Amino acid sequence: MELRIDRVTKNYGSKIACDRLSITFGKGVYGLLGANGAGKTTLMRMMCGILNPTSGTISYDGVDVSCEEYRDVLGYLPQDFGYYPEFTAQDFMMYIAALKGIPKSKAKVKTEELLEMVSLKNEAKKKIKTFSGGMKQRLGIAQAMLNDPKILVLDEPTAGLDPKERVRFRNIISRMGADRIILLSTHIVSDIEHIANTILVMKNGQLIHEGSLEEIIAVIRGKVWECTVPQKISDELTVKYPIINTRNVGDEVFLRLVCDEKPCDDAVNADATLEDLYLYYFSEEENDKS
């Protein structure tokens, strides 16, 4: 089981959305991190065959992304997806099942099972237009799993889910990752932290990091600092370094920041997290832009 992305590039006119990406996915959960416009969605769409790369190839066990056999083992949850207003949750699932070539009898069983899994069994006969954002998202997750996919691509799957649902969803994904390839992108860093075996960090269409949580965090280990300083110094530090957290403590300000050397005398080293890394990289980008 191997999904190979080989020197894939995607250009929109002069803008490069993905720049010579080469990744090989095996079984497991992959978390894709990146700021808005980093090229995550473009990469996912190319992996699903709905965008053609400008150059490069994508294949699963030698089967090209454009083949029906590829789509037969693919499950995809787009970032934004619509629905037909007259459809109930069950209609929607049965319709997608038909598109996935699943016979009606099997589709019925699978629909029931998946709706139960995403806690929508009681809402199966309700129209999707009456659903909340979270319910719609859960339905999206369920449809992606209809064909028991070997490759599951989830673009912002936890957006709109309440904390309880998010935890439940994370557990499901972790379980499923044992025997398939799952790629998920999200801005909720803690989700990736909890379930991804491998984390991919994208910036400006390029893959800048790939590795386990420990390997990724190693980049900023020893560079995360916490200090409580007067307002004036806080202002100075804010300009100089990427700030991860700030909080007023009496007349002073508590800061958590990332920098190579000790930012002030009172600063103490803190344990680095994935969120620190994310903010470190992407606030740097903001600073570059400004």
Place this chain on the structure above:
Amino acid sequence: MNLFFELTGYEFKKILCRKRTVITLTLVVLLGALSVFGTIVGNYYYTDENGNEVAISRYDDDMIDRQYGEELSGRVIDADLIMEAVEAYRQVPLNENSWYTNTKEYQNFARKYSEIYGIVCRIFDLDIEGFQNLTREQAEQFDKVRRENREYVIENSVISENMRKYWQKCLDESPETLIYEYSGGYDRFVTIMYTTAIMAGAAIAIILSGIFSEEYTSGADGLILSSKHGKGLVIGAKLFAAFIVSAVLIILLTAMTYAETMIVWGSNGADGQLLLMGNMYPYNITIGQSALLYCVSALAACLMFAAITSVLSAIFRTPFSTIVIMAILLIAPMFLTLPDEAPVWLFCLENLLPTNMMAFWGAMYDYQYEIFGLIIPPYVFLPVFAVLASCVCVYFACRAFRKHQIG
């Protein structure tokens, strides 16, 4: 007040700075121009006595009519003129196998009097043969018979006493004699104006069907309704902008149609009596006045159309339903034909539909509206009704938008 106009400015921008508005307006203006010139492009075809098909340019044909009409303009339709026409028509041979207008005798002698022929035949209820046999004694009775016909209608129509008195008053005040005036320009104007007004109505429906519902579909409704003036000034500004756009559109199209028809067929005939356009019109107004009153009626109809579009747009969540309903409202009355034996009030009611209000015959309909004993001619009643109906629509549009629930 300044704020209101500022908000109206944004609404204008929302309506006008859109591709679909630009496309629609361009198409309507283009079609408006083509609908006039289209009528003089191409040919009329007829079969001559030898069975050959002959084509004559529509423009040339119309210009011949114009020339003949202008030659007769200003002449009283009296026995002399009628007999002149009869003499000319007597030269036309009648043949069962061929339509008399196809003969060269008709073209050379009778055609010049075709308008007189039409008016006289309507009064005496004659066909071509009857007209050829018309005597001078009969011709001298033209005005008398015309009056008697009208009196017969007044006496025998199932109408209220008030209306009967009104009709009689109109008849008493009408001139004793008819003076022929060529009014080809006005004839074409009121005919083509119907098409123009319908096109304006369609454009209004397309442009304005999203005036409220697009706020719903775009998700801006929450922002607007939660703002300070969202349930007041903004609605006013929207409706004001809608009415201004509609009014400007129909005025522009009317002016364009008027200018084109006058250029092609001439602007003569404005002072001619309305009776010349149809012997049943009871109103003592000139053709020019009737055209003006009709334009006011068409303008009011378009504004009413805009008001109905706005109220539907406020009620429905998408422009789709609005546009479909407005299309039906505009097109269906064209297919609707009431049977002749239907009561008069039903015809009067039918004329209140915006589509019929846009027609000359709607504004000049020979039956009037009676409100509390007061007789109001349709060219007055229709615009007043349209304004009142628009006010009701405005009220419901405001109410619907204010009560709109986000979701």
Place this chain on the structure above:
Amino acid sequence: MRFNLKKELREAFTPPEPNGRDGFLAAIPYPKLTYREFVLSQICYIRKRIWFVSLLILLAGVGAVYIVPDSSMVLVWIISALIPLLAVLTAAEISRSDIFGMFEIEAVCRFALPQVIGARMIILGICNFAVIAAATAVLGIFSPLGIAKSALYILTPYVSVNGISLAIFGRVNGQDGVYLSVAAAFAVSLAGVILFGKELYDERMTNVLMMAVCVAGTVLMTVQIKKLLVGKDNYYGIKD
């Protein structure tokens, strides 16, 4: 004796929990739908409004024949005014993935978007062909137009509205596209009523113009259908 042994064994030992049963069941291959079966399965997903309007056109034709037998041109106006509605609904049905933002989900399924659209086209094509053929026959028989002109008067609004609507749906996403295409259908419907309702224009010239519009509409429709079936990159409004 044997039966007793089985029973006693069952009572004596607790059977182990099934291990990997779900995985085993999931791994059992099952026959997937063929494309023919898939097309048939899509019939029930075609919206009722299509069937309703198709029926309405047929009923309007038949009704008009009986109600207004002596004014047969009314029949032409009614049918040609309704045809754009069928055309725009058909185009909307074909492009509904785009209108409702379902294209991404549908594009990655085993039957990809062009195949889904193809299935819809097959179903709607058969339905529309039946309606157009029936309407042409009704007009050909009961109106003074004859079969050839009837076909022209029906096909012209159909292909032009269908072509324009498909082009609009290909470029304008969501409800905006619906708005524009309905407006186009409205305009074509109105143009038909004006052209056929009044004898203001040269009929021969009108027919030539209609033929030109019919050819242009057919070309436009074919180009749009080709684009949809080829599933050109980015055609479905997918952008990063």
